[in-house]
Amino acid sequence: MHAWALASDRHQPIQIEADQGSLDKQNQTTVFSGNVQMRQGSMYMNAARVTAHKDNSGNQTIIADGKPAKFGQKLDKDGMVTGQGNNVHYESQSGIVTITGNAQINRGGDMARGGVIVYNTNTEVYTVKSAPKERVHVIIQPQQKKK
Numbered sequence: 001m002h003a004w005a006l007a008s009d010r011h012q013p014i015q016i017e018a019d020q021g022s023l024d025k026q027n028q029t030t031v032f033s034g035n036v037q038m039r040q041g042s043m044y045m046n047a048a049r050v051t052a053h054k055d056n057s058g059n060q061t062i063i064a065d066g067k068p069a070k071f072g073q074k075l076d077k078d079g080m081v082t083g084q085g086n087n088v089h090y091e092s093q094s095g096i097v098t099i100t101g102n103a104q105i106n107r108g109g110d111m112a113r114g115g116v117i118v119y120n121t122n123t124e125v126y127t128v129k130s131a132p133k134e135r136v137h138v139i140i141q142p143q144q145k146k147k
Contacts, residue, residue: 012041018050028054036064042074045088059093068102073121081107083119095122103128109141 019034030052032038038045047064054060064071068084075081086101096118099105103117105126115131128136 014038014040016050028056043072045069045071047088057093059091061092062088062090064088064090071097075107075124079108081105081119081124083117085117094120096120109139111137111139113137 016038018032018036021032023030033049036050047069048066051063069088070084072082083105085099085103089098099117104113112128114128114136116129119126130136
């Protein structure tokens with residue numbers, strides 16, 4: 001989870017609020033449901049249900065479901081990136097966020113919408129794929145000239 005956040009966020013505790021939660025320590029899996037709100041420093045995720053799994057190497061997989069499931073991250077540079085979809089899947093080892101079902105991502109006034117968005121939190125690069133019988137929709141703001 002911490003790869004999304006500012007470098008300083010990596011040292012912050014993860015705070016979770018939900019209506020219910022369960023922990024399976026043997027399988028290293030935690031499930032939260034009912035208005036789940038996760039925060040680590042400036043990074044957040046809100047969803048109806050969140051499942052988090054940690055492997056033996058400490059890598060995390062976080063799956064958020066909701067209509068919509070939302071996430072946001074303050075960028076190391078300036079601004080925020082926010083996204084939402086029916087499902088948000090995050091892999092800490094690769095830093096990849098995959099948003100599926102009514103997927104949308106916003107960054108610095110730019111916006112992309114489609115069936116699936118794959119966002120690399122390390123490089124801040126995303127790809128957008130269309131839903132069946134639909135097209136992707138992208139808005140790119142003009143660059144401001146430096147004075």
